[in-house]
Amino acid sequence: MLSEYYATLSHLDPWMQSAISLGALVVLAYVLRFIVRLLLLRVLRRLAGSLPQGWMQNLLDARVLTRLSHIVPSLVFQAGVFAIPHLPSVAANIIHNVAVACTVLAIGRVIMAVLDVVQDHNEASLSSVPGTRSLKSYVQLGKLVTALIAAIIMVGALIDRSPLILLSGLGAMSAVLMLVFKDTILSFTAGVQLTGNDMLRVGDWLQMDQVGADGAVVDMALNTVKIRNWDNTITTIPTWRLMSESFKNWRGMSESGGRRIKRSILLDNATVRFLTDAEVRELSQIALLRPYLESKMQEIDAFNSEFARKAPDMAGEIVNLRKLTNIGTFRAYVNTYLKAHPRMRKDMILMARTMESTTNGTPLEIYGFTATTAWLEYEAIQGDIFDHLMAILPEFGLRAFQNPSGHDVTIALRQGEARMLSA
Known part of the structure; x- marks a missing residue:
């Protein structure tokens, strides 16, 4: 089939043969992308509808399948660029390297789409399934790592060098990277501890007076935690501060x-x-207080009678006898x-x-x-x-x-x- 194609173009100038073949390769790449996208969205989406609710159904999301079809054009270019007649080897290598870089970019975007689906599924579970922990910080870290790895591989493909050579050069830049990503590293570590120890969830009532936060947690990201205060203002707290400083979580009160x-x-x-006898009789008409007064008066009368028997000459002084006080009686009533x-x-x-x-x-x-x-x-x-x-x-x-x-x-x-x- 290729020999017939080359025979058809043999009468044209070499540069014209290369241009027509390159255009045909572009058309073929995007036609195949359209066909693959149609198959993925029609067939696999129907398959997802027959699956029970779960991670597999979420991974067959339209966003993931659409980005998966974007890999096809770059793969077609990698496979067909060296078959273009009269194309200089330097140009073919450049196109091939760019196609490899585009493939890596498309794979990275697929991974990020998967992470987005995971995040959406987690956010839906936060409101419907009690006790679900937020994965937003992990998803954001996964995106950051994916972007860094994809960037390194793409640069290596474009300059036609192994990515390991670039990674070996990053060792000298580790101090700079640690400084640039200091807050991100601290926040990720704090986020792992917060979620791992179940110290904070989306929806918890958090109080942190030193930053003026007192309200419900509405978002837990990689670098920040957002609090909607009771006056409807938003306080944004760096995640690492939640581990370096104290805060109050009212979840225990809600769960109790x-x-x-x-x-x-x-x-x-x-x-x-002190209460007089008349006041005691009047307070005895309060239903809640009557059992207390009857019991207490029996106890007091017994004590006073015993005291009068032992020391009759001092029984006339009120300071030697026990009597009910209004504050003590009121305290008993309140209880x-x-x-x-x-x-x-x-x-x-x-x-x-x-x-x-x-x-x-x-x-x-x-x-x-x-x-x-x-x-x-x-x-x-x-x-x-x-x-x-x-x-x-x-x-x-x-x-x-x-x-x-x-x-x-x-x-x-x-x-x-x-x-x-x-x-």
């Missing part, structure tokens, strides 16, 4: 199903006192109220405790966990609890501490003037 309440009510020290609350976790720590007194009063701290981690529900539960406790304080003869305002000072002055005038 309980969000902590740790807030105090400041009680005015001046309102703390009972929290345990009866339907939206508080009973299997986690749940208590009300009196903290050390300060110049701003005595803090009564609520420490417990809500039965939800959703922000809006959590705030609603917390707000309802403290609304109720603040409103019921007067029933126990207590008052929340508050620094005096200008209005308070004005009222006090007026009351003082009124007393002076009445005197």
Whole structure:
């Protein structure tokens, strides 16, 4: 067949034979590329549709198959360039070397398309499969390595030298490369540790005060991690900083199903006192408090009776006897109220405790966990609890501490003037 082709062109000038043959080779290369692309997309894509969902189906993606067909023209040129009649050997070698470089480039682009498909599959799994780890940093590193290797092989093909010679020359440039890719190397190492130890995932709530980050992780790349803060701003953190500095991951709170309440009510020290018998009887009408008061009064009466029997001459002094205090009774009520609350976790720590007194009063701290981690529900539960406790304080003869305002000072002055005038 080739002899007939050469006989047809034999009457033409040599340069014309070379030009026509080169044009025919170009047409043949791209016709074959079209045919191969059509076969790949029609046959293999149908095959992918019959396969179960998985990696194999994703690897038969249209992007991968289309780039795979781009290898055909360069292969045709490699195989046919030396068959072109009257083409100078130097030109044939140059075209052959360029075709080899184009083949390497096309193979590199196929590998990058595969990595893109892997990344898309991973991103889809992040939202649908709990616990999936982000592969974006690995994919980006794979692209970088593929590009570097492809570039070295292409340069070697273009200059008609072994790529090993170029690689041996890179040893002297290692210090420069380490300096240029310092952040990339550090970030990749940090990314491997973060994902390998399951320290951070896309979707986690991350708090890193030193860089002003407090929000959800939306992207984990090779060099950066993006955080969408709760005010909808974006904070970009170099990946290596997540290993060199500390950060708080709230994933444990989300997975536990309980969000902590740790807030105090400041009680005015001046309102703390013993309860009278009448006040005890009145507080006994509170259903949540009655079991506590009955048990506590029996304990106190037994102690006071025993003390009166042993020291009857001192039983009349109140300091020698036990009595209920309003702050202790209120603390008992808060504990009972929290345990009866339907939206508080009973299997986690749940208590009300009196903290050390300060110049701003005595803090009564609520420490417990809500039965939800959703922000809006959590705030609603917390707000309802403290609304109720603040409103019921007067029933126990207590008052929340508050620094005096200008209005308070004005009222006090007026009351003082009124007393002076009445005197």
